[in-house]
Amino acid sequence: MIRSIRPSLNRCLLYNQGLMPYIDAHVWQRSLLAERIQDPSLDDVLILLEHPPVYTLGQGATPEFLKFDLDNSNFDVHRVERGGEVTYHCPGQLVGYPILNLQRYRKDLHWYLRQLEEVIIRVLAVYGLAGDRLTGFTGVWLENRKVAAIGIKVSRWITMHGFALNVCPDMTGFQHIVPCGIADKPVASLAEWIPGITCEEVRSHIVQSFADVFGVDLVDSTH
Template sequence: MPSLVSPIFSSIPNPSKVTRRDHSSFNFTVSMVHMPKRSVDLFDLHHELVPYAEAWSWQNAVVEEKKLLNKEGKDLTDTLIILQHNPVYTLGAGSKEEYLNFDVQNTSFEVHRTERGGEVTYHGPGQLVMYPILNLRYYEMDAHWYLRKLEEVVIRALSSTFSIEASRVEGLTGVWVGNQKLAAMGIKVSKWIAYHGLALNVTTDMKPFEQIVPCGIRDRQVGSIKALLQENFSSQVNRQEHNHDNDYSELIDATHKSLIEKFCEVFQVDIRNKHIQSGVSQGKTVDLTC
């Protein structure tokens, strides 16, 4: 079970007034002219390495708060958390341990079984993790619809920022470039509150994936944005031969910015930046429209 919420994540965002319902299914260009946009509170920790148990507890605390607010008709904002994790393996609720190529009792990385769907995956530095906590009553009450939307966010971000043409694979969840899976997804929906989310490999070390069967898929590979760019556009990625760390930091920043933009675009929401300082979520927000 996850640990108690860390003091740095102890404050639950306050709701703001706005409602919306998107009746589109797979049409991502439906006009929303007559519908007010729903607001999403963004907790942007994309440069931080956050222990998985703390982020997991944080999500659960937000979900429980949203359930209470929803009963009172006061669930008026959603939440988006973006971060990186310390190295960790996570398993879905029904994940099979046969997909682990190591002894769970003798491993250097943490291992957590969670309530999300899907099989085992790896999280670590260089991977951007997005945890949207959305009340699907205001979007579409369909988990499959929601997963396709998350995939669309990544597909658009890769195309617009890096000219990487990614796609879906029929029968599988996630975002792919050829035979390589760049983004994994696993969600949990409880009383139509969706949480957990997606993980996109940007500059991720691929070696830890060798210790598992990622997402239970044996005949496909795992890839990263960095590796694809090095393969196809090496002169652009390594333009400063003696400053690779800086290049890769810029790659994280560019990916992070694009993911937020495309999240706003696909889900038709407005972002409100929230800041965590001195262990407290600040009351003041900066309203941004995407």
């Protein structure tokens, strides 16, 4: 029996990548965004990957949230065009970069942020964990500790940047910053609730959740 894809589903290309330097992923995102601004009919994209240790600052980020001297450190640091404050990426953290044309969904940035949170909340529910939203903040929380950060950039209703879920990273890198500029709420990883959890198993749950939340048909692709 041939499975028919409901015509209402948008196609979304899935790039399931491994470890990729932040700068390479950033250049790739900008390229995908520029192509879709030029030709809005191109398919949407979801990139899933991990990064080597790196700190990124949003376009309006406050340097005071860094606990090291930006000019005299060996850390890899990038200021980029997303919203939000400083965050940290490293292996064991799953990062998702959706390049979506919101004109196919809803032209509402608050709606889009809530949808990204919903993707993560549904992934946590697979493990019997109740992810929360906190009023006035963006991201997903477990027992008042932040497990997923979200920061986006939208140009002509096409998105870039996205979400980062702490699965099983070495959390010590977070000690050098005030994550997302929130001093009184600690960050955490899923491994603290589920010892032995891996990014590999969580990837499939993110893919399924993303497809369900956004109503897309994810098509495996290669880069």
